[in-house]
Amino acid sequence: MNAQLKNVLGVIVFTLLALPTLAQHKIAMTSGMLELKELTNVAVEGYSGNEVVIETAGSYKIPERAKGLKPVNGMGLTDNTGIGLSVKDEGKDRKVVQQVARNNDAKYLIKVPKGVKVKYVNSSIHGDDFQAKNIAGEMEVQTLGGDIKMIDVTGPMTVNSVHGNVDVVFTNVFQDLPSSIATVHGDLDVTLPKSTNANLSLATNWGEVYSDLDIKVENADGMKVYGDKKISGKLGSGGVNLSLSATHGNVYLRGK
Amino acid sequence: MTDEMLMMAVKNGDLQKASELFDRYHKPLYNFFVKITFDRDLGHDLTQNVFLRMIKYRSSYRQDKQFRPWIYQMARNIYADHFRKSKILYSDYTGVEDLKNRIAAVDEVIEEDERQKLLYISLFKLSPEQREVLILTRFQEMKYEEVAQVLDCSVANVKVKVYRAIKQLREKYLELEKI
């Protein structure tokens, strides 16, 4: 068999294997916190259901030889989902999802019911991007290397990254609790509805702040201000605190 | 935050915002009252009344209404009420002693500025209505449009009042110089 044919066959076998194993795992929960710990490639999407649904978007495959076995990792975690993840209860209201088998191309698409808080932590410098879409609840996101993209979200959120760019598009800004977004080396790009009411704090040490929104900048009335650029001001009539900072990068604040 | 936003917040139950409006307006209003009534204690009380009324009638504030004319209108009603009750027009005071006392109430630095003294004596000799229009337009530098709202008349009418009041002030001043 020549090499080319081998490749073609490989692809066919791969496809046949992959199709039936488009796997799914469901966790019944409508409140509390879903913590995604050190997952490499994750997209989270809000929906109005009553269970968390984790789907593998790429190919999750285990070697032929491992059939009937479960991946185990150094932290003593075992795959209890069939898709390379470990789901654990931590306290009453918290489910922790961790990756057990690291070396695969699995991409996880996670559907989250409204009312479930999402926490995502990835402390790898090679971490992949984190994406969130259509989430109306609280989110905590932390990455070291990966970019963070959040679309159609409301906050409250606490988001931080060291090397990642952070893009957030708000549908509206949740008013009861504050949000804070910070990145050290990445750029921060935030889009808000033009009619947003918020108390803004924008900061960068080495970058610039750009905006097309009408920010009513407040005088630094004797308050100690540090950081080379620190802008406090109101959007609209003022409201919940929204703190945006990019130490080395730029802050882009857009109205829509 | 604009005055209007603050007042809307007060209207919607955030009463703390009233203290911000107090900070912005209590001095101008106090000056407005004292220079019309030539009575510091009364000016104090009337200023107080304005803000109590502002809180009490907060629900009557409408978003599309400019705050400054609105609060001055309230101030005007308050001293009109006061005059009606006490039935005294301050221009009725003519005694020399009374004049001295009243001017002293307004002018703390009489010794230092002769012209200031002359201004307040001349002002005292005007009618309250003339004092009012000069206080609003010249001392507090309100726009004619705003004053028109406060006095509930046309801008042209405000201008006429201003001109007449200035002219009258001039005459009172010249009378003083003759003494």
Next chain:
Amino acid sequence: MDEQKMNDLMIDYIDGNLTGELKEFVTKYIEKNSENRRKYEELKAAMSLLEHDTQLEPDNSLKTDFMLALIEEVEAEHDRKVKPIKKSVWKLSPFQLAASLALIVSGVFIGMWLMKADSNNQQIAEIKKEMEDTKRLVIHSLTDNSSASRRLQGVNASYSIGDADDEIVNALIRTMNNDENANVRLAAVEALAKFADEPKVLNALIESMETQADPLIQITLINLMVKLKEKKALDELKRIIEDKKTMETVKDEAHMAVFKLS
């Protein structure tokens, strides 16, 4: 042009509000004859007299009286709308918490005024108690494990307490060092920076550089030391540079800081 319009124009002219043709027109009018000139001079003299007005200062009791009246109104409103704040902090809605925090702001503010006027001790006692209650709320919200945003709100609320309050400062230091969420720790650093002229707070900030492992917080603290021109931080900065575990990006920042501070 009728006389009144001319009078109005003349006032605008003296106020310097006219330009161009209109200004020229009035100038010509004034220069036309001696009567016009006299009219102009008189008006000008009267208007310059009006400039001798001076702003009178009300005494402090005006503000005190107003604030007392406002407290009464707020309390009346409070009784009408909000249940007592005695119940468990955990059950407080964000709205109620916000309302309580608003009270602390006014509490401090009103308190200051009342002290100044030295009147009505009972009111002061009540306000102090209210502040105390609200302080408890802030401290409790800082320990709310169920929501990072709630804890962030607690940190933000601490700003409304003007002077460094020992308990609040201690709670902020705990949050800066121990909170699991970097954004919350970052906010705590920023809140504490406000009190950095207090030796206790400054020491806590410097010590925290040693324990923080998150680059975001490390860099924030390093930049804060530069901003404060705090040479006491130099030893700690050098330690950070020598520490093998320190990330390169943090080391770069520390190098820069050492350069700026020495």
